[in-house]
Amino acid sequence: MLSAEDWQAVALSLQVAMAAVIVSFPLGLGLAWLLARKRFPGKFAVETIVALPLVLPPVVTGYLLLVLFGGNGWIGHWLRRWLGVEIIFTWKAAALASAVMAFPLMVRSIRSAIEMVDPRLEQAARTLGAGPLDAFFTITLPLARRGVVAGCVLAFARSIGEFGATIMIAGNIPGDTRTIPLAIYSELDSPGGAERSTGLVVASIAIAVLAMVVSEALNRGRDSRKIAANRSSNA
């Protein structure tokens, strides 16, 4: 059902989405914690900037990224000069676009999960000798795990579907930057493309469903183990 080119698009999409989630996760986690737990000057500005990709036209976000990461852009120039890294029109650009577009969803989900964790539990951990990071990783993060996993899955799914910003900074190069949405778009542009794109449509749906199943399994797995432990000790 899938041609070699289709498989290429699927593999690339998975690679791009994975990279987008993995790279943005530490930053998203830190920022979500900061927004959930701290009050600081300029907090509203940070919140607004983080949420911006959600409301801006993706093409505009893509354009802004192009300006920043292009060969003459502030960051692009610096990356090329000091690290010899070229971003624009490579799969890395597609991952960057996906990460930026999915970032608000990830932060929002993790932030509300952290806000649900009673800060008094963290205080209790501190009085028991845990430093701030220790308390975060042993108390806050495990208790917020549902929202954290959900945030990552959401970001992953959003990345798989990313189109507008990607086409702006990564282009539509088969095998290099042509992800599933771009491949479908390209197929539909040519005669008989509707039939040829069916496989990719099914693949998108399958990936989305799989992502949800995996996240559900991750959550359930822990809970059922806990319940089983309680049952066995009750007996």
Next chain:
Amino acid sequence: MTQPALRFNARHGFPSGFTLDIEFAADDGVTALFGPSGSGKTTTLNILAGVLAPQRAKIALGDRVLVDTTTHVALPAEQRRIGIVFQNQRLFPHLSVEQNLRYGARRRPARDVDFARVVEILELREFLARTPESLSGGQQQRIALGRAVLRGPELLLLDEPLTGLDSRLKHRISDYLDQLIFEFKIPTLLVSHDQADVRRLAQQIVILDAGRVVAAGPTRPTLDQAILGGQTPAPAPLNLVRIEHLSVVGRHIEGRIGDQCFYLPKSAIVSEQTAFARFSPSDVTLSRSPIAGISIRNQLRGSVAEIVSKNDSAFVRIELGGQSIWAEITPEAIATLELTVGAPAVCLIKATAAEIV
């Protein structure tokens, strides 16, 4: 150690206008921090726990300075070595009972406390694999207690540890507390608004009102004096007497205060040999000699140690067998009975008025 375990001196103003300004010391044994709500107990606890940074303070635990605002010292909570049992336990719901208990012990405890022994004292062995949510309030309270003790603290802070528990549980948790504090010799600060809890557990007391220390000293006399002097809102001193050699006899419970007999209604729960009976001074009638032909069964002989008048009442303290019982009577009755300090008197207490705690 010659210096007191805890020296606390702090001043902190809130935007609401409430200002805490207190100084006290707590030594080995149990010291109560007693006062009505709004007196500054919680603020003191938060300052000690490191949750609230006071505007001006000097706090030392043994020879370690925890907070000194003049030299900008403020140890983070995890370095203070204060074990806290919070009012609503704050157990970690995602960890098993054993993981909860070991949480502090795993993180460089101030000193080693034997895990097996704490589990034994608190009778927690059968629950170790469970999660805290699946346990009752009293069991959760025991875990919180064990967790704080296993941290190996230099000071144990108990925030209303018996509030919200029924009398049977209060009695048991008090016993657990006694055992732990006795066995591991941890200086303890008990935050409470409950006279019975304070009288039952604390040897020393610091009485707070409106953010100030109004009195401090040995629990019984200090608390009695503060209440009768109107320095704290409690209307009357509560009687809490230790009853020993309890046994069920027929339809009632019999015990002893010194060499005298004390009867309690059978509804009271007796699981131990020793318990405390609480009753109000208004439930105590005085006479000069034992009375025959009366339904009141408890007739305890003692001698008048103190007479204090408050409002329109007179409070008479009778000493017997090393313990004290307050009776609230009218000033006229004092004249009629010719009660003076040192005079013999008999306390008449209805068995049903006493409650075991």
